[in-house]
Amino acid sequence: MDTSRDRGLTTGDELMQAQAELWNHVFAYTRSMSLRCAVELGIPDAVNRLGGAASVPELVAALSLPLPRAPYLRRLMRLLAHAGFFVFDAAAASYGLTPLSRLLVSTATRGAGGQGGLSPFALAMLHPVIVSPSMSLASWFRAADAVNAAARVPFESAHGRDLWAVAKDDREFGVAFNDAMACDGRFVMYVLVRDHSNVFRGLASLVDVGGGSGGAARAIATAFPRIRCSVLELPHVVAAVPTGELGGVEFVAGDMFEHVPKADAVLLKWILHGWDDENCVRLLRRCREAIPSKEDGGRVIVMDLVVGSSPADEKATETQLLWDVMMMGVVGSPERDEREWRKIFQDAGFSGHKIVAVLGIRSVIEVYP
Template identity: 45%
Template sequence: MALLAEYSSRELLHAQLQLWHQSLGFFKSAALAIAMDLRIADAVHRLGGAATLPQILAEAGISPCRLRDLRRVMRALTVSGIFSFEQPADRRSHDSAVYKLTAASRLLVVGDESSTAAGQLPPFLSVKILLWPCLDSPVSKGMHAWFRQDKQQSGPTLAPFALAYSGQTIWERAEHHATVFPFNNAMASDTAFLMPIVLRECGEVFRGLTSLVDVAGGLGGAAATIAAAFPDLKCTVLDLPQVVAKAPSGANVQYVAGDMFESIPPTNAVFLKWILHDWGDEECVKILKNCKQAISLRDAGGKVIIIDMVVGSGPSDDIKHAETQVLFDLLIMNINGVERDEQEWRKIFFEAGFKDYKIIPVLGVRSIIELYP
C-alpha cells in the first residue's frame, strides 16, 4: 500500500469507484436480460405504458414474493435509462412509484402487433444476441432460475449463486475452490485498502472507546489496523472456530471463536465491516439484537460501527456513483444479500431496538454508520 501514499483518500476512492463500475458492467446486462426474460416491457405496455411494481408483477405473472427483488432490478434499469421512474410524493412508499416505458424499453416489447402484421422482425432480437455472453454464464442462469422460483413452494429456496453452482453457497465455494475463487483474499485485500482511509477520514468514531469487537472479522486485518492506531483500545475478533484456528499468532488483537447469530462478547462497541449486506433483514435484525446486548449504554460510549453501502447516499449528479451502488446490489442479490437505502437501514435498526443512528458518507460508494442504543 506504500505505492498509494502519494494519492489522497478522495483520489483512491474515486479510482476504486472507476474499477468497480467497470467490473460490474456484467450486471447491467444481467438486469436487462432478466427484464427481457420476464417480459417486463410487455407488461408495462399492456398496462398503458406506465405502472407500479405490484401491477407489473401481477401482469407479468411473477410470484409476489419477488416484489422487492424486481424493484432492485428495475432500479438498475431506471438509473441506466431503460425505463423511467416517477417518484411518489411519499418517498417511504416504494411500491407506489410508477415505472414508464422509454424509447429503449419500447423496443423490447415482444407483442407488437403492428410490426408482426407488417412482417417485420422485432428489434429486440439483436439485443438478445448481444446479450448472449451474459445469458450463457452460470451466474445469469442462476438469476433467471431464481426469479422463476416461488418462495411459497415447499422446502428451502436456493440463492441465485447456489443455483448456478450446484447448490454451493458462496462461503462453501470460497473454502473449497480458493484458487479459482479467492473470495477470502479479496475481502482481506479490501480491508487493507479501506481501513487506512477509514482511520484518516473518520478515525474519530473509534476515539474514546475502551474495547471493540470486530464481528466476523476474519483473520483480524481491520482490528489490527484499528489497534495500531489506538493502542489503548482493546480489540477482539469474533469469528467461527474454523476461521479463528487460522488466526496469526503474536497479533495485537484477541480472537474469540463464536457465532454472531448466537452471542457477541461484552464490549464497549461492535464493529461490522461489510457484514450486514450479506444477509436478509431477518438475519440482520438478529445480529443487531446480539450487538445491542453486547455493547455498553450510550452514555458510556456504547455503539455499533457499521461500514456498508447506503444506496442513494452519493452526490445526486454522479451517475457513475449511483449506478455502481445499484449494480453492486444485483451482485449481492446473488447470495440473498441486500444493499440498502436509508429507509431500509432505518427499518432494521429500529426493529432491532436501537434508538438513533448517524450516516457518514465519506468512503466512496460506502458509508460509516454509527448506531446507538
C-alpha cells in the first residue's frame, strides 16, 4: 500500500512539530519586543525595589499603570518568565528576579557595584533605528540600481546615512547608543579586572587605543595602580573629556592608523571588529611598532568576538551568529573566526596569539610580536 512514509514524506506529527518550530522562529521577535517593553516600563527595577518578588497587582501599582492593563501585564510576565527573565512562584502568584533580569536592574536601584545595569544596552540594540534595517534585508541583497547599490549596508539603505551620522544628528538615539556602549564596557571591565587579572600580568604601561572617554583605562588604573594607563583618541573626543574625569589616565590626541604611543601593551577593545581586514592589518602594524618584544612582555590585548570560540555551547555560537548578522546590517564589518583572526595577525607581522574565551560570547586575544 502506498503511504506518505513509503514515499519518504514525514508523518503528520512530524509536520506539526516542524510547524510549531517554524512558528517559534516567526514570532521570536515578540520575545525581544516584550523584553524592550519590560525595560521601558521599569519592571526589573520595580521587582528589585519590592524586595525581589512582586505580584501583578503590586507591579501595576509600583509602575503607576492603569488598572485595566493588569490582565495584559500578566500575559507579558508569563512570556518573560517562560523565557527565563523572571521566575514565577505559583503559591504566591509573584514574579522574582533571575540572573537575566538582575542584569537589567539599574545601578541606581541596585546601589554600588558594577555587575549589572545593562538595560541601556538592551534598549539601544532594540531601538527602531537599529531594528528597522532588518526589515529590508532582501531588498538590499537584490539592489542593483545606482542609488541602492551605493548603500554599503542595509542601515544606509533604510536611513540614507551611516550609523555614526544618524547617532550624531538624532540626539535621542545618539544618547541611547552611547549609554549602551558605556554600560557594556563597564560591565565587561568589571568582570575582566576582578576575575582575569592575569591579562595584565607584568605590565608597567598600557595604551587603550580608541578608548573613548577612558572608562576601561580608568578601571585598569584603579585595579592595578602599578600600570600607567593612557588613552589614544581623536582630538575632538579628547577635548570633550572633562578634566575632572581623567582619573589619573593620560589622554593622547591622534590618529590610530598613523601612530600609537609606546607602551608595554596596547588594548584594542571592540575596535577591530568595526574595520575590514586591510584596515585591521594597518592598525595592528602601528600597534606592533609601539610595544617591546615578546621576551620583554610586549603584547596587544584584543577584546573581541571569535566565532565558534565555545564549540560545546550551541547557544553561545548562535548568539555570535545573531550578532554577526546584526553587524552586517548596521555597519557591515564581519565577525571573525580563529582562522580569520590568525591571518590578520600574521599579515601584520605578529609571531603568534592566544585566544581565551572568558568574556561570554567574546574573548581576550593576546597577540605577540
